[in-house]
Amino acid sequence: MSKQENGVVQPWPDQLILPDSLYTENIRQLHLSIEHEWDTSRRSACQIAAGRALWRHVINDPLAELLAGETYLKSLYEKIKRDCVNNAREVSGVMIAVRTLWFDQQLEEALSSFDCGGGATTQVVFLGAGMDTRAYRLSCLKECDIFEVDFPDVLQMKTTVLKEATNEQKQQMMTAKSLKRVAADLREKNWLEKLQASGLDLKKNTVWVLEGILYYLSHCHAMEVLNVIANNTASAHTVLLADFMNKQSTKMCSSIFHFYSDWPDQLLQSLGFSQVKLSQIGDPDAHFGLLHDPLNLFDKLRSVPRSLETHPEDGTPCCRLYLLQASGAPPIQTIP
Ligand SMILES: C[S@@+](CC[C@H](N)C(=O)[O-])C[C@H]1O[C@@H](n2cnc3c(N)ncnc32)[C@H](O)[C@@H]1O
Numbered sequence: 516m517s518k519q520e521n522g523v524v525q526p527w528p529d530q531l532i533l534p535d536s537l538y539t540e541n542i543r544q545l546h547l548s549i550e551h552e553w554d555t556s557r558r559s560a561c562q563i564a565a566g567r568a569l570w571r572h573v574i575n576d577p578l579a580e581l582l583a584g585e586t587y588l589k590s591l592y593e594k595i596k597r598d599c600v601n602n603a604r605e606v607s608g609v610m611i612a613v614r615t616l617w618f619d620q621q622l623e624e625a626l627s628s629f630d631c632g633g634g635a636t637t638q639v640v641f642l643g644a645g646m647d648t649r650a651y652r653l654s655c656l657k658e659c660d661i662f663e664v665d666f667p668d669v670l671q672m673k674t675t676v677l678k679e680a681t682n683e684q685k686q687q688m689m690t691a692k693s694l695k696r697v698a699a700d701l702r703e704k705n706w707l708e709k710l711q712a713s714g715l716d717l718k719k720n721t722v723w724v725l726e727g728i729l730y731y732l733s734h735c736h737a738m739e740v741l742n743v744i745a746n747n748t749a750s751a752h753t754v755l756l757a758d759f760m761n762k763q764s765t766k767m768c769s770s771i772f773h774f775y776s777d778w779p780d781q782l783l784q785s786l787g788f789s790q791v792k793l794s795q796i797g798d799p800d801a802h803f804g805l806l807h808d809p810l811n812l813f814d815k816l817r818s819v820p821r822s823l824e825t826h827p828e829d830g831t832p833c834c835r836l837y838l839l840q841a842s843g844a845p846p847i848q849t850i851p
Pocket of ligand 1: 556557558559560563564641642644645646647664666669699700701725726727728732733822824
C-alpha cells in the first residue's frame, strides 16, 4: 500500500499481521460462533472494534483486535486497502476513529467538570457497550464505577474472550475503579432496574454514554431510553453523550437502522436536557487531524444547511452522524 497519499503519510501496513492470541483454538471457536449465531446488531460490536484496532495509530485500544476477530479485521483492512489504491477522499473507518476520539475526549471533560469533593465516585454507564474497552484503556476512569449494558450473549462472549486471553497470559489491567456488566435489553422496561440492582446509584454524578446504539432501536424504544435518562437527573449531575443518525442515514440500511433525529439538539432540549451541544464530524472538536482531503464528504456536508435532505450540487442524500453532549443538573436549591 502506498505510504504517501495526498501528501499525508499513510499508516496502513502492506500486510495485515494479526496477533497469535486470535489463533488459539478457543478464541477461533468463539469468533466462529459470533459469525454464525449473532444478528447484525450484535455483530456491529465486532465491526466497530475492528475499526478501533485498525486505526491504532490514533486510538490506543490494545484489546480491540482480540474482540473484533479475524473476519471483521480482514474485511475492514481490505476496504482500507481499496480506499488507498483508489485515492478515496476518506479512508474506511475514519468515522469510527473520529467518533471514538470524540467520545473519549468528551468523557474525560465531563468527568473533570464534576466537582467530586470528598473523593465521591462518579459512575459511567455504557448503553449498548458491545466490545467497548474504555474500562481498560482510559486513565480518566480510575475513580469511576463503570456499568456496561448489552444483550446477555454479547456480554457473556466479551467476558469469555477476555478471560480466555488472560489464560493465554495476555493480562489485561482495568484502569477503572470497578466494572459491572449488566445484561439487559434496552427495549424492555426493566433495564434501569437491572442497573440499579447492580449498584447504579442515581444520587451519584453519572455520565451516560450512548455510542452507536440509538439507531438500532425503534423510535419508541429510543425515546423511552432518552426519557428514562432525562427523568433521572434530579439528584446528581448528569452528562449525556450520544450519537444520532439523521433520517437520510437510516435510509442507507432501513432494515438495520430505525431511530433518527434531524434535530437532536432540539429533541434533547425538549426532554429537559440543558447545555446541549451538537457537533458534526469534521467540526473543530470532531476532527483530530484525520480528515485530510479538503473535499472530504464530511466537510461537503457541514457546509450544507442541516434542513436540506439532498446535496444542492449533486443531489446525493445528506447522510449525517451528529455527536451530542448535554447536561442534566439537579435543580438549584432555593433557601427558604
Ligand atoms: C454498533 S455496536 C456499538 C458498540 C459500542 N458502543 C461501541 O461503540 O463500540 C451496537 C451495540 O448495541 C447493542 N444493542 C443493540 N440493541 C440493543 C438492545 N436492544 N439492548 C441492548 N443492547 C443492544 C448491540 O448488541 C451492540 O453491541
